[in-house]
Amino acid sequence: MAALNSLIRARRVQWVLIAAAVLGLIIGLDTLALHLREDPLADVRAYYDAGARLNAGLPLYQQTATTDEPGFYRYPPLLAIAFRPLALLPFEAAALVWESCLIVACLLTFVRSGIRNRWTWIVAGWLAAPIAWSLAVGQAQVAVTFLVALGAPWAIALAGHLKVLPILVGVYWVGRGDRSALTRLLAWTVGLAVLSLALEPNGTIAFLTFSNLNQVGNIENRSLYATSPVLWAVSIAALAVLCLRHANGRAGWPLAVALSVFTTPRFFMYQASTLQSAVRGPDDEHPSGRHTPRAS
Numbered sequence: 001m002a003a004l005n006s007l008i009r010a011r012r013v014q015w016v017l018i019a020a021a022v023l024g025l026i027i028g029l030d031t032l033a034l035h036l037r038e039d040p041l042a043d044v045r046a047y048y049d050a051g052a053r054l055n056a057g058l059p060l061y062q063q064t065a066t067t068d069e070p071g072f073y074r075y076p077p078l079l080a081i082a083f084r085p086l087a088l089l090p091f092e093a094a095a096l097v098w099e100s101c102l103i104v105a106c107l108l109t110f111v112r113s114g115i116r117n118r119w120t121w122i123v124a125g126w127l128a129a130p131i132a133w134s135l136a137v138g139q140a141q142v143a144v145t146f147l148v149a150l151g152a153p154w155a156i157a158l159a160g161h162l163k164v165l166p167i168l169v170g171v172y173w174v175g176r177g178d179r180s181a182l183t184r185l186l187a188w189t190v191g192l193a194v195l196s197l198a199l200e201p202n203g204t205i206a207f208l209t210f211s212n213l214n215q216v217g218n219i220e221n222r223s224l225y226a227t228s229p230v231l232w233a234v235s236i237a238a239l240a241v242l243c244l245r246h247a248n249g250r251a252g253w254p255l256a257v258a259l260s261v262f263t264t265p266r267f268f269m270y271q272a273s274t275l276q277s278a279v280r281g282p283d284d285e286h287p288s289g290r291h292t293p294r295a296s
Helices: 002-009 011-038 044-055 077-082 091-113 118-126 128-137 141-150 153-163 165-176 179-199 201-210 229-245 252-262 269-278
Strands: none
Touching: 011 118, 011 128, 044 077, 044 091, 077 153, 077 179, 077 201, 091 118, 091 128, 091 141, 091 269, 118 128, 118 269, 128 141, 128 269, 141 153, 141 165, 141 269, 153 165, 153 179, 165 179, 165 229, 165 252, 179 201, 229 252, 252 269
């Protein structure tokens, strides 16, 4: 690991990384223009319609959209519940409010990563295309990225109630033996589940059997699952082992974030935007309780 750090700090390597970030930014701007032209705010429709179904007293997961369409709602009920007030507005107004929230969340993610941290902007350049895609279509992935970037158990629990797999970031605390963080993560996860059950009992119960591998669908899937389910499972298991092994090192948090991103069997490029949250880890504590600020 020390040799790798020395290599990354080498001047020539730094220039290569910066050049890659600039190239990524150019690709990102092109991606933004493409999706603003072809499918602006397309994914907002799924959240809006889900909220509208709840407002009308209809089953949350009975929908006309198919799993291959952006209007298909495949997420936990909490996101649809949050959209109920917005679903009372015309779609254009609701989409504008939602997109404004996503832009703020994206900016706050950069702030959390560190405005003066060069890695914030290098990684943002590398991920410019996924970030641009997420913003252009109004993807909840932007909100998930911000929550994961906060690095707090409550934020990871909330992100898990938006898109399920962010809960895997908890492997980081498992590897560190941090019982306090794990207890808080479990408490928040259960508490939000109880809240979801209280606000939308039918949808919450239905989600338990609704989410399955049949929803992978027939898409341009970038997950290893599309190539080989066995290879996908082996790679995820290997990544989980790496997370546990290196949880106490500098690679621990980035590996945990990567696990939460790449575990999905249905992977679009925009989902890689959450890797931005790996730039800065949480403000950790040792299991003994001693505070240890994380180096940027």
